[in-house]
């Protein structure tokens with residue numbers, strides 16, 4: 519068991535990649551805080567983890583709001599005394615916007631806040647404890663959409679997911695001396711509920727044709743990379759981005 523004794527906070531963990539990350543950590547004996555705005559989904563994931571004998575805690579928090587983030591992290595610390603691993607996974611976008619001039623200003627702000635500012639707020643809340651204990655792992659979910667111009671999605675999402683990489687590198691530099699690593703995972707298209715709702719079957723077919731691996735990723739495959747970055751095997755990796763995209767983008 520790679521994560522016995524560790525406390526993990528996963529944001530946006532009520533479904534999709536976040537839920538897969540929560541399941542994978544629980545399977546490796548971590549204590550897992552499942553944080554999401556979706557209370558019913560959070561309860562379901564916590565119930566599932568507990569049914570498998572894991573220690574799990576559900577937290578209703580909107581990670582774009584600093585008061586919610588503070589309350590959530592205090593809650594985890596009150597229960598388990600610490601947060602060792604933070605996975606900044608909450609994110610996404612409502613619809614593909616191929617023309618930036620059609621993006622309402624408020625939508626631009628909201629997407630930046632959900633995909634970028636949230637990672638800042640959560641990291642800010644956990645860093646002091648990690649630095650004090652001289653051990654910590656922060657893993658940020660970027661996207662192939664923020665890595666290279668290979669997938670036409672939306673410029674606000676691309677900007678936020680590219681921004682996450684700059685944030686990851688700077689935070690890595692700040693935290694390295696304290697035994698805290700900060701890395702990013704940049705998935706290609708992954709078969710989550712959000713992905714399925716976003717495209718028609720014909721659009722999905724067309725997308726898959728452009729993937730050298732001939733398929734999209736499963737959430738568990740992205741989770742496996744997150745766990746690697748949190749593990750001792752990756753202790754000397756910091757400021758890095760793992761591209762997990764079936765060969766769509768090779769850099």
Ligand SMILES: NC(=O)c1ccc[n+]([C@@H]2O[C@H](COP(=O)([O-])OP(=O)(O)OC[C@H]3O[C@@H](n4cnc5c(N)ncnc54)[C@H](O)[C@@H]3O)[C@@H](O)[C@H]2O)c1
Pocket residue numbers: 529530531532533534535536553554555556559579580581582606607608609610611632659660661662704705706707708709710711712713
């Ligand atoms: N699925 C993909 O193809 C793909 C590809 C690249 C990157 N990503 C990134 O991976 C992450 C997870 O994606 P997914 O497809 O699993 O998404 P998803 O939409 O299936 O799940 C996202 C979760 O985040 C929660 N959430 C949304 N806003 C929140 C908020 N303000 N506070 C707390 N929780 C909130 C939602 O309730 C949901 O449970 C995102 O950051 C996404 O940008 C996904």
